[in-house]
Amino acid sequence: MTPPTSEPTRSAPVHAPSQHFPVTPGGDLLVGGIPLTRLAERVGSTPFYAYSRELLRQRVTELRAALPAAVELHYAMKANPMPAVVGFMAGLVNGIDVASAGELKVALDAGADPKDISFAGPGKRDAELRQALAAGVLVNVESLRELRVLAELQQALGLSARVALRVNPDFELKGSGMKMGGGPKQFGIDVDQVGAAMDLVRAGGLGFEGFHLFAGSQNLRAESICEAQRKSYELALRLAEGAPTPVKFLNLGGGFGIPYFPGEQRLDLAPIGANLDDICARAKTQLPLAAIVIELGRYFVGEAGLYVTRIVDRKVSCGQVFLVCDGGLNHHLSASGNFGQVIRKNYPATLVTRSGSSAEGGAREVASVVGPLCTPLDLLADRMNLPVAEVGDLAVIFQSGAYGASASPQAFLGHPVVTEVLV
Numbered sequence: 001m002t003p004p005t006s007e008p009t010r011s012a013p014v015h016a017p018s019q020h021f022p023v024t025p026g027g028d029l030l031v032g033g034i035p036l037t038r039l040a041e042r043v044g045s046t047p048f049y050a051y052s053r054e055l056l057r058q059r060v061t062e063l064r065a066a067l068p069a070a071v072e073l074h075y076a077m078k079a080n081p082m083p084a085v086v087g088f089m090a091g092l093v094n095g096i097d098v099a100s101a102g103e104l105k106v107a108l109d110a111g112a113d114p115k116d117i118s119f120a121g122p123g124k125r126d127a128e129l130r131q132a133l134a135a136g137v138l139v140n141v142e143s144l145r146e147l148r149v150l151a152e153l154q155q156a157l158g159l160s161a162r163v164a165l166r167v168n169p170d171f172e173l174k175g176s177g178m179k180m181g182g183g184p185k186q187f188g189i190d191v192d193q194v195g196a197a198m199d200l201v202r203a204g205g206l207g208f209e210g211f212h213l214f215a216g217s218q219n220l221r222a223e224s225i226c227e228a229q230r231k232s233y234e235l236a237l238r239l240a241e242g243a244p245t246p247v248k249f250l251n252l253g254g255g256f257g258i259p260y261f262p263g264e265q266r267l268d269l270a271p272i273g274a275n276l277d278d279i280c281a282r283a284k285t286q287l288p289l290a291a292i293v294i295e296l297g298r299y300f301v302g303e304a305g306l307y308v309t310r311i312v313d314r315k316v317s318c319g320q321v322f323l324v325c326d327g328g329l330n331h332h333l334s335a336s337g338n339f340g341q342v343i344r345k346n347y348p349a350t351l352v353t354r355s356g357s358s359a360e361g362g363a364r365e366v367a368s369v370v371g372p373l374c375t376p377l378d379l380l381a382d383r384m385n386l387p388v389a390e391v392g393d394l395a396v397i398f399q400s401g402a403y404g405a406s407a408s409p410q411a412f413l414g415h416p417v418v419t420e421v422l423v
């Protein structure tokens, strides 16, 4: 079993993803205590994703220790919707955030309590709102239209809707990989339209629960996250004055990032914990009924997963070594650099070889790891220093637990779909 991840501090290792997956003296990796080569035999075919229960649990434990006990943790399942992962996470966190009726089904099947499921996402179809209403989940409303439709559906189904207003914040999350608030956005309701939304909530007799603010994703700067949380709280406090009923639910978003590239530091949770302590203390008197919620996807699952693909050809072209694998961007678009990266950088990667070159002190060379697709975009590792590998050896991409299989164009070029295992 791996030792618990060390406390995240400013002096934490800059970039050591293999600390999550210990290396055996023979150069194999341990996933949940199982050597990867043996796990590959167990899975029966490559490529596959492997996610570690132990690492998922560690993340949740670490967050609970760093954040105030009153803060509720929600898992945004779009980061990894594998049903077994969602089921496992549902048992560890306080709620599941879904972004489609398809995800809603997975969350309900996984045993998540409908009272703890929230449903965000722009462009919810009438049929999806109807399903959400019937399921009894909280709808994070993204537009005035959704409020009108929910009011009609309440009448038609004789059920009462639970709604929170997703507000497009009037500020940005600084230093975020993907901004999802501030300025013109397809997400949420603009601050100056919240009054009209409240009118629709009242007129429609909808069950108002609170607010949802989400400013962005993949942020490694604690100060930026703290600032966004403070501003979100202030905004919610201001908007609560116009609410029909007291705020019971206040989702301050998430955006906690994980380090992918050399030089990136782990997010420091200590200041975020202190900031939330402060917010929770204020909320106790200012919004006494409100549950303070943080919603995270990538941070829970990203580091707990590996993508494993087998080398099917070894070529040298113009002096450069290419290791051609049985999977690539068709399964792992984000590692290929084509899912939101501006400048392509290598995800941390290694090779597990039978020759022993992956053991400490083994022979290394510069090689590129590519997939089988007929496009130069199908690149998993560009000229990395790696153990010397042969056909049949395994290529491993770390930090692959989030935005992997479900965020990749698996039908592209007609190769087999990827297997996923929770270990």
Ligand SMILES: *Cc1c(COP(=O)(O)O)cnc(C)c1O
Pocket (backbone or CB within 6 Å): 076, 078, 079, 097, 120, 214, 216, 217, 218, 254, 255, 256, 295, 296, 297, 298, 299, 402
């Ligand atoms: C995508 C998304 C998340 C999850 O983002 P991560 O960066 O994976 O933590 C959370 N909330 C909303 C509303 C989202 O759209």
